[in-house]
Amino acid sequence: MAYSFSQQLLDWYYKNKRDLPWRQTDSPYEIWVSEIMLQQTRVETVIPYYERFLAAFPTVYDLADANQQQVLKLWEGLGYYSRGRNLHQAAKMVVDHFEGSIPSDYNTITELKGIGPYTAAAVLSIAFDKKHAVVDGNVIRVLTRYYGIEEDIRSGKTKKKIQTFADDLIPFDKPGDFNQAVMELGATVCTPKNPLCNQCPLSSDCVAYQAVKTETIPYKSPAKKIPHHQIAVGLIVNQQNELLIALRPNDAMLGGLWEFPGGKKESGESLTQTVQRELEEELGVKVDVFNKFKELKHAYSHFKITLHAYWCVITTGNPKPISGQELRWVSLSEIDQHPFPKANKTLIEELHQMDNSDLTRFVNS
DNA sequence: AACCCGGGGTC
DNA sequence: GACCCAGGGTT
Known part of the structure; x- marks a missing residue:
């Protein structure tokens, strides 16, 4: 039964797998980088970031030698920036403590920042041919449907159960291909909505398919x-x-990235008052608030914001990094060298679209 | 176990 | 809009 599952899946995989950049290398470093970028991020999004990142840091030594701003600039827009910081920190650890070699056993590799159960299993199986089964969102979907598991996939108990099934299915031969095959199936056939069950090599044994439950499982x-x-x-x-x-x-959230100073509006406060209060708290300056430059909406995973940007001029004091962060005065040409979160980046794009020779004329215009 | 962490694509 | 994505860290 287990043999049939992996055999049919691998047959399908070798015929249908996508040609992805990280499938053209055996380098544990390059595979590691890909797995970090792929956390909670789609393949199509990752590809250009992956290419640029490896061009800038071809080896773990190059990454270890880089400064964090360089790393985050290359991560800009990819999100979950702690991944970039942790990857950078882990690269230093690999160089300093493991002679530049990515650890090839589970307990050691999970000591590296940013490598949890999924990434450890992925790197060990793909780069080192070790028999560790991955469990990610794709695997959860494929296996809950295949076995007809109807329990809540948010619970740790359910995930453990799925891990046990995966551990049981993974073959001694080609464990890395097997892991990638399950994920590939989940990404391209066993999709969250409207799965392509007629193309699935496992449909004849799939409980959810046979019971017409693919819409309710997982x-x-x-x-x-x-x-x-x-x-x-x-x-x-x-x-x-x-x-x-x-x-x-x-x-902090978005740590290591730059931003325009400001903060959250409190109830009973106008937006202008918010700017004045935040800039006094953060920078120790009093400002005159002029016209609004832009207003934009942005969604994070756990909250939404409307960002209001106002032109300001300091009337009293010199800005000091009171809340601990560094401050910098930058021209519009220098600003692009700094990593920013998306919402701020959008503002900067708008600034560029206007005249970059004279900002002061936008104040009170 | 619960909560926090980005941004983008799809339906 | 809701949901999801090759998850991990912290508490």
Whole structure:
């Protein structure tokens, strides 16, 4: 039974697998990088980031030698920035403690920052031919349907059960191909909506397919509602046509990225008052708030924001990094060297579309 | 176990 | 809009 599953799946995989960049290498480093980028991120999104990243850091030594700003600039827009910081930190560990070689056993490789159960199993099976079964969103979907598992996939108990099934199915020969095959099936055939069961090599033994339950398996309990915040930021321009940007602390959300200073609107406060309060708290300056530059919406995984950006001019004080982060005055040509989160990046794009020679004329225009 | 962490594609 | 994505870290 287990033999049939892996045999039919591998046959299908060798005929139908996509030609992906990380499938053209045996390098544990390159496979590791791909697996970190692929966490919670689609293949098509990852590919250009992967190519640029490896071009910049061809070996683990190059990555270990890089500075964090370089790494985050290449990660800009990919999200979950702690992945980039952790990968960088782990590369230093590989160089300093493992002589530049990615560890090839489970307990050691999971000591590296950013490598959990999934990534450990993926790298060990794909790069080192070790028999460790991966369990990701694809595997969960394929196996819950195949075995007709109707329990809530949010629960740890269900995930353990799925891990046990996967451990039982994975063959001694070609464990890396097997893992990739299950994920490939989940990504291209056994999809969340409208799965292509007529193309599936496992449909004849699939409980969900036979019972017409592919729309209800896997079951996931409802997510809780997410809040919506109003964020107001200041575009502070000095006499040299430079904008003030602030570096977020490493341990914060979006840590290591830059932003326009500002913060969350409190109830009973106007957006203008929010800007003035936040800039006084963060920078120790008083500002005049002029016209609004842009307003945009952005969705994170756990909340939504509307970002309001206002032109500001300092009336009292010199900006100091009171909340601990570094501050920098940058021209519009220098600003692009810094990594920003998406919402801020969108603002910067809008700034570029206007005149980049004189920012001050936008104030009160 | 619960919660936090981005951004993008799909339906 | 809701859901999902080659998950991991922290508490």
